[in-house]
Amino acid sequence: xxxxxxxxxxxxxxxxxxxxxxxxxxxxxxxxxxxxxxxxxxxxxxxxxxxxxxxxxxxxxxxxxxxxxxxxxxxxxxxxxxxxxxxxxxxxxxxxxxxxxxxxxxxxxxxxxxxxxxxxxxxxxxxxxxxxxxxxxxxxxxxxxxxxxxxxxxxxxxxxxxxxxxxxxxxxxxxxxxxxxxxxxxxxxxxxxxxxxxxxxxxxxxxxxxxxxxxxxxxxxxxxxxxxxxxxxxxxxxxxxxxxxxxxxxxxxxxxxxxxxxxxxxx
Amino acid sequence: xxxxxxxxxxxxxxxxxxxxxxxxxxxxxxxxxxxxxxxxxxxxxxxxxxxxxxxxxxxxxxxxxxxxxxxxxxxxxxxxxxxxxxxxxxxxxxxxxxxxxxxxxxxxxxxxxxxxxxxxxxxxxxxxxxxxxxxxxxxxxxxxxxxxxxxxxxxxxxxxxxxxxxxxxxxxxxxxxxxxxxxxxxxxxxxxxxxxxxxxxxxxxxxxxxxxxxxxxxxxxxxxxxxxxxxxxxxxxxxxxxxxxxxxxxxxxxxxxxxxxxxx
Amino acid sequence: xxxxxxxxxxxxxxxxxxxxxxxxxxxxxxxxxxxxxxxxxxxxxxxxxxxxxxxxxxxxxxxxxxxxxxxxxxxxxxxxxxxxxxxxxxxxxxxxxxxxxxxxxxxxxxxxxxxxxxxxxxxxxxxxxxxxxxxxxxxxxxxxxxxxxxxxxxxxxxxxxxxxxxxxxxxxxxxxxxxxxxxxxxxxxxxxxxxxxxxxxxxxxxxxxxxxxxxxxxxxxxxxxxxxxxxxxxxxxxxxxxxxxxxxxxxxxxxxxxxxxxxxxxxxxxxxxxxxxxxxxxxxxxxxxxxxxxxxxxxxxxxxxx
Numbered sequence: 141x142x143x144x145x146x147x148x149x150x151x152x153x154x155x156x157x158x159x160x161x162x163x164x165x166x167x168x169x170x171x172x173x174x175x176x177x178x179x180x181x182x183x184x185x186x187x188x189x190x191x192x193x194x195x196x197x198x199x200x201x202x203x204x205x206x207x208x209x210x211x212x213x214x215x216x217x218x219x220x221x222x223x224x225x226x227x228x229x230x231x232x233x234x235x236x237x238x239x240x241x242x243x244x245x246x247x248x249x250x251x252x253x254x255x256x257x258x259x260x261x262x263x264x265x266x267x268x269x270x271x272x273x274x275x276x277x278x279x280x281x282x283x284x285x286x287x288x289x290x291x292x293x294x295x296x297x298x299x300x301x302x303x304x305x306x307x308x309x310x311x312x313x314x315x316x317x318x319x320x321x322x323x324x325x326x327x328x329x330x331x332x333x334x335x336x337x338x339x340x341x342x343x344x345x346x347x348x349x350x351x352x353x354x355x356x357x358x359x360x361x362x363x364x365x366x367x368x369x370x371x372x373x374x375x376x377x378x379x380x381x382x383x384x385x386x387x388x389x390x391x392x393x394x395x396x397x398x399x400x401x402x403x404x405x406x407x
Numbered sequence: 408x409x410x411x412x413x414x415x416x417x418x419x420x421x422x423x424x425x426x427x428x429x430x431x432x433x434x435x436x437x438x439x440x441x442x443x444x445x446x447x448x449x450x451x452x453x454x455x456x457x458x459x460x461x462x463x464x465x466x467x468x469x470x471x472x473x474x475x476x477x478x479x480x481x482x483x484x485x486x487x488x489x490x491x492x493x494x495x496x497x498x499x500x501x502x503x504x505x506x507x508x509x510x511x512x513x514x515x516x517x518x519x520x521x522x523x524x525x526x527x528x529x530x531x532x533x534x535x536x537x538x539x540x541x542x543x544x545x546x547x548x549x550x551x552x553x554x555x556x557x558x559x560x561x562x563x564x565x566x567x568x569x570x571x572x573x574x575x576x577x578x579x580x581x582x583x584x585x586x587x588x589x590x591x592x593x594x595x596x597x598x599x600x601x602x603x604x605x606x607x608x609x610x611x612x613x614x615x616x617x618x619x620x621x622x623x624x625x626x627x628x629x630x631x632x633x634x635x636x637x638x639x640x641x642x643x644x645x646x647x648x649x650x651x652x653x654x655x656x657x658x659x660x661x662x663x664x665x666x667x668x669x670x671x
Numbered sequence: 672x673x674x675x676x677x678x679x680x681x682x683x684x685x686x687x688x689x690x691x692x693x694x695x696x697x698x699x700x701x702x703x704x705x706x707x708x709x710x711x712x713x714x715x716x717x718x719x720x721x722x723x724x725x726x727x728x729x730x731x732x733x734x735x736x737x738x739x740x741x742x743x744x745x746x747x748x749x750x751x752x753x754x755x756x757x758x759x760x761x762x763x764x765x766x767x768x769x770x771x772x773x774x775x776x777x778x779x780x781x782x783x784x785x786x787x788x789x790x791x792x793x794x795x796x797x798x799x800x801x802x803x804x805x806x807x808x809x810x811x812x813x814x815x816x817x818x819x820x821x822x823x824x825x826x827x828x829x830x831x832x833x834x835x836x837x838x839x840x841x842x843x844x845x846x847x848x849x850x851x852x853x854x855x856x857x858x859x860x861x862x863x864x865x866x867x868x869x870x871x872x873x874x875x876x877x878x879x880x881x882x883x884x885x886x887x888x889x890x891x892x893x894x895x896x897x898x899x900x901x902x903x904x905x906x907x908x909x910x911x912x913x914x915x916x917x918x919x920x921x922x923x924x925x926x927x928x929x930x931x932x933x934x935x936x937x938x939x940x941x942x943x944x945x946x947x948x949x950x951x952x953x954x955x956x957x958x959x960x961x962x963x964x965x966x967x968x969x970x971x972x973x974x975x976x977x
Contacts, residue, residue, distance in 0.1 A: 142789040146775075161600075165607060172615040214614065218607055225599070242773035246829075249737045249769075250790040251762035327507065330595035331421075331495045335428075338491055342432065342484050402700075402740040405730055406771040 143247075143257060147264035151230065155268045158226045159275040162219055166276070169215040170283040173208055177289075208288045209298060212280070213366035216301060219276065220308060220361060221341055226272065227309035228333030230265040231316020235398055236326035242406045254399045265313060273305045297373045304364040304375065311360045311383050312336065314390035321397040325404075357382060410513075410523060414500060414530035422534050425492045426541045432484065433545040437553075440477045444553050474553040475562055478546070479632050482566055485542055486573055486627060490602060492538055493574040496531040497581020498598040501660070502591040505669065520665045528582060528657070535574045543567055561639035568641055569630035572649040576626045577602065579656035586660035589667075623648070688715040689751075690837055690868045691736070696745035698731050705731040707892040708745070713870055718863055720883035720900075721872040722972065728892045729872040730770070733841050736870075737767055749837060763791060766835035770842035772826040774814045780825055781810040784832060791833040802828040805854060820846040827855060831862065838862060840871045844878060856882060876968040888972065903971060908941035910970070913953060914960035923952060941966070 235258065238244040247257065280302060284293055316333060320326050344361035356362040363383040368376055501524065504513050514520065546563060547555075580601060584594040609627035611618050622628045629645035691713035698705035706728035713719040723729050734740045735747055738758040747754045749761045774783050784803075788795040803810055808824045817825070823846045830838065838859070844852045859882065863869055873879050879886060880900065888895040896903075908929065920933050927944030942949055946963075953961050 142786060146786060169611065169614070172611070172617060175615045175617050214610070218610060222603065225603075229596075241776070242771070243775055245737075245739060245769050245771075246774060246787075248739055249762060249765075249767045250787065251759045252790060253759045256759070327503075328499060328595055330599055331499070334491055334495065334599055335424075338487065339428065342487065343435075345484070400741065403734070405734060405739070406773060 141260050143252070143260035144264050147261050148267060151264060151268040154226070154229070155272055158222065159272045162222050162272075162276055163279045165218060165222070166215060166279050166283055169218075170208075170212065170287045173211050173287045174289060176211060177208075207370075208284060208291050209293055209301075209370050210367070212284060213301070213370050216366040217341075217345075217361070220305075220364070220366075221337060223269075223272070223276075223305060223309050224312045224337040224341070224360070225333050227265075227269055227312035228316040228336050229329055230269065231313040232320045232326060232329045232332050234261050234265060234313075234317050234320070235394075236320040236329075239403065240326060244403045245405065248403060254401075255395060258395055258398050262313075266310075269309045269313065270306065273309070276305065277302045294373070297370045300373070300375060301366055301369050304369065304380075307380065307384060307387070308360050308364050310387045311363075314387045314394065317394045318390040318397070321394055321401065358386075408526075410518070410526035411529050414527050415533060418496060418500070418530065418534055421496070422537060425488070425538055429485070429488060429538065429542045430545050432488065433481075433542075433549055436477075436481055437549045440474070440553070444472060444474070444477075446472055473559075474550050474555050475559045475636065477553075478550075478559065478562060478566075479636055481546075482632055482635075483627075485546075485566075486570060487606070489535070489538060489542065489570050490573050490577045490626070493531075493535050494577040494581045494598040494602050495595070496534055497578040497583075498585045498594040499581070500527045500531050501582055501585030501664070502588070502594040505591040514669055521661050524582070524586065524661055524664055528578075531578060531582075535578055539567065539570055539574065542570070558636070558639075562636045565635040565639045565641060566630075566632075568646075569635065572629065572641075572646060573626045575653045576649055576656075579653040579660070583656040583660040583663075586664040586667075689713065690715050690749065691719075691870065692748040692751075693732075694746050694748075696732070696735060696747055697743045698728075698735060698740065699743045704728075704892045706735075706889070709889070709892075709894045710745075711887050711894060711897050713868060715868055716863070716866065717885060718859070718869040718871060718883045720879040720886035721870065721889065722874060722876060722879055722886055722968075723889035724874065726891075727889045729889060730841060731892075732889075733767075733839055733870075733872060736839060737762070737765070763833075764836040766830040766833065766838045768826050768830035768838070768840045768843045770845065772822045774822075774825065776815060778814050779810070780808065780812055780814055780817075783814060783825065784810070784829060787829045788832055793833055795832045795834075798834060799828065799832050802831055802858075805858060806851065807854075820848060820851070823847055824851070827858075831858070834862075834865075834867075836867055838867050838869045840869065840873070842873055842875075843871075844873075844875065852878075876972055880968040886968075900968070903968070908943045908966055909946070909949075910939070910962075910964050910966055911942050911949065912937060912939045912960075912962040913956070913958050914938075915956050915958040918956065922956065925952070 238247055248254070281298075284298065312333075316336065319332065319336075326332065340359040341361050344356045344359040344365070357379065360383050363376060363379040365376070503509075513523065543563065547560075550559065577598070581594070581598045584597050585591065588594050588597070605625040605627055608618075608621045608625040612621050612625070612628055626649070629649060630641050634640060634642065689712040691711075693712070694710045696709050697707050709728070709732065721729055721732070731740070735742055736749060736754055738755050741755060750764065752761050754761065778786070780803075784795075784799050788799065799810075802808075806824045806827055808821065808828060812821075814822065814825060823843070827843065830840075840859075844855060847855060856878070859869060859871075869882075871879060871883055883900060885897065885899045886903065887897040913923075914937050916936065918933065918936065918938050920931060920938060923938065923940065924931060925944075925948065927942055929941045929943075931940040932938070949963070
């Protein structure tokens with residue numbers, strides 16, 4: 141489809157940039173593992189002997205620093221932030237960019253329905269995000285293997301971790317899109333995606349430090365928290381479902397809103 | 408003066424939103440903290456720990472049963488929020504003239520370009536200070552329930568300086584990017600990237616001592632929380648480094664903007 | 672040859688078939704009025720003018736046709752189908768030339784035209800090249816680098832490359848130099864001869880006068896009048912100018928005369944009435960020069976502005 145081809149082309153550069161940047165992040169981080177392991181092996185032993193309440197108080201009860209996968213989990217949160225921003229950028233700008241750049245008059249006066257436009261754009265975004273994810277999967281697997289030393293890496297939690305990324309990004313894509321359709325004009329995407337991603341990140345990270353609470357249920361950083369996945373060798377299904385439901389609702393609402401939207405003119 | 412006032416007004420909504428975020432964050436944080444405050448079980452555990460262990464893990468500093476320890480944790484997130492706000496405001500305030508195509512209006516007025524930058528800088532600076540003030544007020548006010556002591560107040564006051572320097576760094580950086588980049592749309596995303604990189608670097612320094620040199624590259628690590636807590640002071644060297652960065656960035660912004668061709 | 676009238680030998684043409692049917696169309700932007708209860712028809716093969724001052728509702732009407740915005744009430748049908756419900760379908764045969772042209776960053780002219788053509792179920796390559804050479808448009812330049820007038824040319828080619836049955840023009844000639852305007856109008860006339868219906872919105876009345884057979888005058892969201900041009904001119908005043916020595920203006924102050932002005936030796940006024948009476952009055956004065964002509968659409972229009 142012509143719209144899909146054009147939309148995907150516009151995302152090519154950002155996709156490559158994000159992929160390479162996160163690749164570098166994973167590489168650098170993992171390369172420090174041996175050094176980190178040495179420093180903390182002592183600490184890990186000590187922590188094992190602590191009373192549980194203390195660990196909880198310092199938000200350390202779920203952290204497993206003694207394995208490479210646990211270490212990867214630390215980097216993973218940062219990877220999630222980056223991927224969240226990428227997906228939020230795509231989401232906030234997907235349809236709003238046409239109106240910001242005034243090209244909406246051109247596109248919407250072609251013989252296509254709003255639904256077709258939306259679907260093409262979504263497919264292009266999902267494809268770009270998907271390719272980024274695949275690249276990260278490869279990078280992660282490669283460097284986990286290279287830097288593991290003698291450790292054996294448990295396959296299942298690792299795969300669960302990696303495969304959580306698509307749903308994670310879907311959340312930001314759809315929610316970003318919905319918000320962009322609720323406002324009259326999106327002049328700049330960056331502050332919005334930063335706000336959404338870091339807001340949800342802080343909501344979760346802060347909560348972790350201090351203890352569980354109700355707010356974080358809204359945050360994908362909570363739904364796909366790496367320390368949980370690694371420790372329990374599964375996804376937190378109730379939370380993942382919540383995230384998925386939010387994403388699908390946002391998606392449906394976006395289609396509906398875009399279909400009814402009045403497009404303002406440049407003059 | 409009129410440019411300054413106009414920018415203040417234009418950014419007002421954004422300021423309100425950020426203040427709201429900071430207040431919300433404090434409310435949530437403090438409410439959780441209340442579960443740990445003076446929690447007898449936790450206190451008992453900490454009491455029972457050997458002295459050496461307490462020192463090793465810095466438990467006296469970041470003792471979650473006291474409001475001072477709690478703030479030690481909060482401080483990182485407040486720093487992050489204030490820095491993001493500063494970076495966003497800085498990069499947006501200059502780049503928006505080209506983005507919104509008001510360049511033909513604003514820059515053909517009988518004002519020098521440097522005055523335009525000064526007015527805009529002043530406006531976003533005021534925003535940052537107001538946000539800082541609101542953060543401070545919220546933290547102090549909500550701490551009243553938890554028996555704050557002198558150490559707490561000193562800690563908070565010192566941290567305000569840290570926040571100030573960090574805000575200035577990211578603000579100046581944002582303005583620099585907005586003024587220098589021909590592709591003005593990149594200013595915001597580049598500011599974000601730099602902030603992300605700095606944040607990542609700060610995580611790295613905590614993970615491994617091999618990369619401690621990174622400390623110089625990330626404002627998030629210029630000011631040590633422990634030092635602020637225990638001795639209520641900042642490291643002078645890093646304060647100077649911050650000022651240096653700010654000066655260079657702003658100088659660059661002024662020079663570049665005055666010499667550039669402006670396109671729409 | 673009469674302007675805008677279909678070539679009667681073309682068997683495909685049906686002068687009674689309405690291409691555009693607007694009935695009680697209303698659009699409010701919140702509280703401010705866009706257009707209120709407008710109704711009119713545009714018949715196949717005609718060149719229909721839509722004129723009004725700024726803010727009258729011309730662009731609103733056009734944007735409703737293109738389902739860029741949705742009506743508060745009422746309906747518009749094109750090719751017999753509702754504009755909103757059958758939007759994508761009818762747009763296969765509509766060419767839209769907007770007043771302001773904005774295109775995607777970084778695209779070359781050729782890329783944009785090819786992208787536009789890809790939406791239509793026809794092969795438009797030949798037509799693109801024809802139009803581009805006619806409008807003297809360089810296909811391999813970046814759109815961002817073009818001047819405003821050249822961008823307008825892109826808009827023109829983009830609107831016509833699929834040989835649409837209905838051409839909707841919104842202030843199409845703003846930014847074009849006179850030669851290009853001339854080419855453009857010839858182009859429109861050619862399209863019209865080929866069978867296309869044209870909906871022409873403008874406030875440059877001289878153009879509308881040149882091209883259109885019928886006009887609707889819109890003001891403050893309401894249709895003031897729909898009429899064909901000839902009747903509009905005929906029903907209105909004649910413009911009279913008389914040059915003579917020792918002219919006594921009072922002689923011409925008869926019923927049907929308006930805006931009487933004397934500047935030096937020239938007397939000018941508007942006159943509506945028995946032309947013989949005027950002829951007699953003129954012959955009774957020793958005039959050196961006399962002009963009687965139709966009011967231009969501009970002058971008629973000024974009447975409706977007030």
